[in-house]
Amino acid sequence: MVTGPLVEMLARNSKFAQSYQAPPGLVQMASTMRSTGAGVVVISCSDPRLNPYQILGIDPTLKATMVRNAGGRVFDAIRTLAVLQTIGAPGTIVVMHHTDCGMIHWHDADVKEALVEVAPEEKESIEASKFGEITSSLEESIREDIGILRASPLIKKSTQIVGVKYDISTGVLSVVDETKSEL
Numbered sequence: 001m002v003t004g005p006l007v008e009m010l011a012r013n014s015k016f017a018q019s020y021q022a023p024p025g026l027v028q029m030a031s032t033m034r035s036t037g038a039g040v041v042v043i044s045c046s047d048p049r050l051n052p053y054q055i056l057g058i059d060p061t062l063k064a065t066m067v068r069n070a071g072g073r074v075f076d077a078i079r080t081l082a083v084l085q086t087i088g089a090p091g092t093i094v095v096m097h098h099t100d101c102g103m104i105h106w107h108d109a110d111v112k113e114a115l116v117e118v119a120p121e122e123k124e125s126i127e128a129s130k131f132g133e134i135t136s137s138l139e140e141s142i143r144e145d146i147g148i149l150r151a152s153p154l155i156k157k158s159t160q161i162v163g164v165k166y167d168i169s170t171g172v173l174s175v176v177d178e179t180k181s182e183l
């Protein structure tokens with residue numbers, strides 16, 4: 001039986017579905033996307049305070065596809081990005097990291113310790129995994145992720161890859177200069 005906030009969410013879905021209008025079919029949409037290269041994929045953090053649709057003004061006239069995970073880390077999203085590229089051939093991938101991110105506060109050692117408590121039998125694989133901690137400046141973590149995308153054989157070399165930093169205290173999004181190194 002469903003309990004908690006999901007009860008209300010399911011009730012809201014019933015209302016949502018009453019006036020819902022179905023979008024075009026996927027094959028048709030993908031064909032249009034592939035022919036224009038206009039697709040934009042945004043990889044950003046799962047943080048519920050961050051709403052990439054609002055941040056970028058996404059609406060029916062300006063579309064983007066979202067990939068979200070802890071920290072908005074690329075290594076954790078390569079499979080999805082590669083699949084999306086196969087389907088919609090996006091011309092642009094945006095890597096968005098944000099200030100006050102959980103991955104700045106909780107490092108891999110903290111995550112590992114907590115996960116080993118949950119699954120002690122998986123200690124070895126947990127210890128050997130990385131979980132996306134951000135221990136550098138955001139500019140550096142963004143550049144690191146852009147580098148992973150550029151080096152990936154699964155990502156088309158023609159893809160425009162842009163790193164952006166989101167300041168969660170001001171709402172300001174700024175493009176990170178890829179070439180500038182931190183002093």
Ligand SMILES: [Zn+2]
Pocket residue numbers: 045046047070071072098100101102103
């Ligand atoms: Zn975050």
